[in-house]
Amino acid sequence: xNCNKFAVIxxxxxxxxxxxxxxxxxDFPKLSESDFPGSxxxxxxxxxxxxxxxxxxxxxxxxxxxxFDKLLLQEITFEQYKIKIEFYRMNNINSAYGIFSVSHYxxxxxxxxxxxxxxxxxxxxxxxxxxxxxxxNKNGSEKEQSISKMIWSKLISKIPKDEFTPPSFLINKxxxxxxxxxxxxxxxLGLQNGFYDWYDRFENFYGYExxxxxxxxxxxxxxxxxxxxxxxxDADIFLNNLSITLQPGVQYSKGENNSISYIVKxxxxxxxxxxxSSLNMYDMEEAVKKLF
Amino acid sequence: MxxxxxxxxxxxxxxxxxxxxxxxxxQTKTATNIADALKYERTxxxxxxxxxxxxxxxxxxxxxxxxxxxxxxxxxxVAKGILSLTGEDNLKDAWLKFVSPKDxxxxxxxxxxxxxxxxxxxxxxAIVKQLEESGIPRSKIIIWDRREEQLFEAGFTHENFPGIxxxxxxxxxxxxxxxxxxxxxxxxxxxxxxxxxADCEDKxxxxxxxxxxxxxxxxxxxxxxxxxxxKIINVPxxxxxxxxxxxxxxxxxxxxITNTGRLHKQLWAETCAEVCAFPPLRDKVVLNIVDGIxxxxxxxxxxxxxxFCEYKTVLIGTDPVAVDRIGYDxxxxxxxxxxxxxxxNPRGRIFMELAQNLNLGIADIEKIVWSKIELQ
Numbered sequence: 001x002n003c004n005k006f007a008v009i010x011x012x013x014x015x016x017x018x019x020x021x022x023x024x025x026x027d028f029p030k031l032s033e034s035d036f037p038g039s040x041x042x043x044x045x046x047x048x049x050x051x052x053x054x055x056x057x058x059x060x061x062x063x064x065x066x067x068f069d070k071l072l073l074q075e076i077t078f079e080q081y082k083i084k085i086e087f088y089r090m091n092n093i094n095s096a097y098g099i100f101s102v103s104h105y106x107x108x109x110x111x112x113x114x115x116x117x118x119x120x121x122x123x124x125x126x127x128x129x130x131x132x133x134x135x136x137n138k139n140g141s142e143k144e145q146s147i148s149k150m151i152w153s154k155l156i157s158k159i160p161k162d163e164f165t166p167p168s169f170l171i172n173k174x175x176x177x178x179x180x181x182x183x184x185x186x187x188x189l190g191l192q193n194g195f196y197d198w199y200d201r202f203e204n205f206y207g208y209e210x211x212x213x214x215x216x217x218x219x220x221x222x223x224x225x226x227x228x229x230x231x232x233x234d235a236d237i238f239l240n241n242l243s244i245t246l247q248p249g250v251q252y253s254k255g256e257n258n259s260i261s262y263i264v265k266x267x268x269x270x271x272x273x274x275x276x277s278s279l280n281m282y283d284m285e286e287a288v289k290k291l292f
Numbered sequence: 293m294x295x296x297x298x299x300x301x302x303x304x305x306x307x308x309x310x311x312x313x314x315x316x317x318x319q320t321k322t323a324t325n326i327a328d329a330l331k332y333e334r335t336x337x338x339x340x341x342x343x344x345x346x347x348x349x350x351x352x353x354x355x356x357x358x359x360x361x362x363x364x365x366x367x368x369x370v371a372k373g374i375l376s377l378t379g380e381d382n383l384k385d386a387w388l389k390f391v392s393p394k395d396x397x398x399x400x401x402x403x404x405x406x407x408x409x410x411x412x413x414x415x416x417x418a419i420v421k422q423l424e425e426s427g428i429p430r431s432k433i434i435i436w437d438r439r440e441e442q443l444f445e446a447g448f449t450h451e452n453f454p455g456i457x458x459x460x461x462x463x464x465x466x467x468x469x470x471x472x473x474x475x476x477x478x479x480x481x482x483x484x485x486x487x488x489x490a491d492c493e494d495k496x497x498x499x500x501x502x503x504x505x506x507x508x509x510x511x512x513x514x515x516x517x518x519x520x521x522x523k524i525i526n527v528p529x530x531x532x533x534x535x536x537x538x539x540x541x542x543x544x545x546x547x548x549i550t551n552t553g554r555l556h557k558q559l560w561a562e563t564c565a566e567v568c569a570f571p572p573l574r575d576k577v578v579l580n581i582v583d584g585i586x587x588x589x590x591x592x593x594x595x596x597x598x599x600f601c602e603y604k605t606v607l608i609g610t611d612p613v614a615v616d617r618i619g620y621d622x623x624x625x626x627x628x629x630x631x632x633x634x635x636x637n638p639r640g641r642i643f644m645e646l647a648q649n650l651n652l653g654i655a656d657i658e659k660i661v662w663s664k665i666e667l668q
Contacts, residue, residue, distance in 0.1 A: 050553070051499030054439075057404045058533065058546070058556055059594025103591065105598040105632070122597035136597055138408070139359050192534040193590065196633050199535070 028072045028087055029158035036078050043075035065187040066098045067091030081144050083151060086134040093130055097164035098184040100127035102194030114156060115163050121145055124152045129162040167211050167226040169273060174290050178215040185210040205234050222277040232269040256281055263288055322559055325489040329569040338575050340653035341610025345660050347618045348376045350606045352667040361585050367418040372665050373608035387426035390578040391523050398434045398521030402528045402543050403446030405595035410446035411529045415583040430455035436516045438462050438547050461514040462503060469502040478505045482550055486513035488567050494554035505550035512550045517572040524577045530584030530603050531592040532623050535633060536640035538593050539619045540580045540612035541647055544573050565646035580615045582607035589626040613644050613653025614660045
């Protein structure tokens with residue numbers, strides 16, 4: 001093959017690759033100006049993979065850890081108000097929920113039309129399907145809040161309501177009131193941002209998943225979780241580190257350490273239900289009976 | 293019997309030695325070229341500067357109104373802080389302790405998280421104004437960071453700062469990050485004679501490389517610090533980075549070098565401390581002014597409005613480690629009061645302790661002279 005032919009093929013491949021990477025912006029159920037007559041989309045930018053560094057630099061790390069695909073950033077000006085829409089497409093529903101779970105805090109309102117959303121004067125956050133959406137206004141005025149809400153409603157109408165499902169044992173009427181506080185982690189940055197108290201405990205593990213429901217009952221904290229470790233060895237080390245011993249053939253164990261009670265129920269050799277509380281063991285076991 | 297005892301003792305020592313060796317191997321740190329930095333003799337301007345361990349915290353209960361920073365209040369906070377730090381009565385005398393009209397002065401701001409969570413225009417304008425009033429011409433002032441586009445987005449525009457050069461290491465020309473030969477324009481902005489080497493690397497995809505400039509084990513210093521400025525005034529914003537903070541040391545270190553992605557992942561604390569030990573930063577940073585009027589207590593370094601807050605404070609000192617230590621406590625208190633963290637984890641202080649070990653400042657809270665000024 002002569003150099004010219006090679007160059008043409010390379011160019012063609014380069015062009016096709018560019019096209020392939022340019023297309024996904026149309027995959028996003030994004031806003032258009034026709035959605036809100038009189039509005040103007042003043043910015044539309046796609047950040048792909050590590051390109052997220054260009055948008056939020058070190059803030060990108062946690063998205064990449066959860067499993068980030070693309071971000072579509074749109075800025076819309078409507079009735080002189082500028083609203084920013086960050087449309088993160090994550091690798092799967094759990095990843096999108098995970099980011100949402102560590103990004104929302106004290107929500108002023110919640111819209112009942114979707115399971116997972118958090119509304120504050122400056123921001124609306126949602127996890128829906130593989131998307132984590134953040135709509136941000138500048139001043140938190142009533143008008144800006146109302147425009148943000150309108151944008152949010154329009155956006156979610158464009159996305160199938162495919163929502164995160166917690167592990168089945170957590171879908172329990174006793175826990176229903178607390179389900180909104182559920183967090184999902186698959187790495188250390190998630191824990192660092194969402195539940196730092198457990199950071200040290202998982203520092204040397206990789207490839208795990210944690211579904212955590214933290215809540216308070218009376219004056220006691222209760223943390224109910226399902227932990228899926230990457231391997232049986234990791235699960236054993238985790239239990240050993242907490243001085244929890246499983247007798248051969250027994251799937252249930254408990255332990256106490258520094259006034260903290262632990263209960264473990266193995267689901268498989270590397271998956272467990274793990275409960276931790278400042279309740280005493282008797283009260284904790286009584287409470288847990290309702291779950292198992 | 294004696295022989296058995298000796299054998300047992302010998303065995304004990306051998307086992308201890310093996311255990312020690314294993315522990316040492318497990319704790320082996322990634323190698324860096326920090327030893328190169330330490331070869332350079334310190335100057336009278338070297339960190340921690342003129343006032344080691346001294347931090348002034350200026351609080352102002354009315355420095356914001358309807359989510360906007362009041363420029364006059366910001367001006368007052370910076371002025372009172374500088375006077376208190378230096379012990380001078382006159383603002384011009386105070387500023388001229390750090391800079392002179394012949395210096396080219398770089399204001400290192402942090403524009404990373406957009407207009408709502410970046411060093412504020414108001415605090416930066418207050419600093420510029422006071423420099424001008426002290427006889428520093430605007431033509432001698434540069435506002436800089438890694439990313440030029442983010443500077444503009446955060447409000448560091450020619451309209452807000454007329455006559456002042458605004459520049460980033462990573463910068464497009466004619467709308468493109470690349471020249472006609474497919475080379476990044478940013479390559480012209482880096483000084484390959486000054487670098488932070490670390491024995492770790494990462495591969496970047498084509499979308500990432502414009503923001504990293506180069507791959508490999510070298511992170512090059514920007515020419516902004518090595519060639520374009522004589523003195524640096526560091527102006528970070530008060531915000532968290534996970535359970536720690538991203539203030540003076542982080543703003544300087546990660547803002548001055550290329551190829552930071554690999555360091556974020558593996559050497560965050562070491563990079564914050566060690567990069568600041570290289571002469572282009574160590575010997576040029578004369579003042580640190582933390583803009584804590586607005587900030588965040590969680591979600592940082594990204595910008596999540598859920599966690600924005602108004603600390604209504606400005607921290608000032610020449611010692612970046614001591615200023616970081618005070619800022620760390622402020623953010624930590626807020627995190628604990630908001631329930632996002634139960635108690636302090638000493639892990640958050642590692643980068644400051646590393647910096648202290650490099651004689652860049654004081655991390656020991658007991659040795660920091662911390663004064664507070666309350667304004668309203």
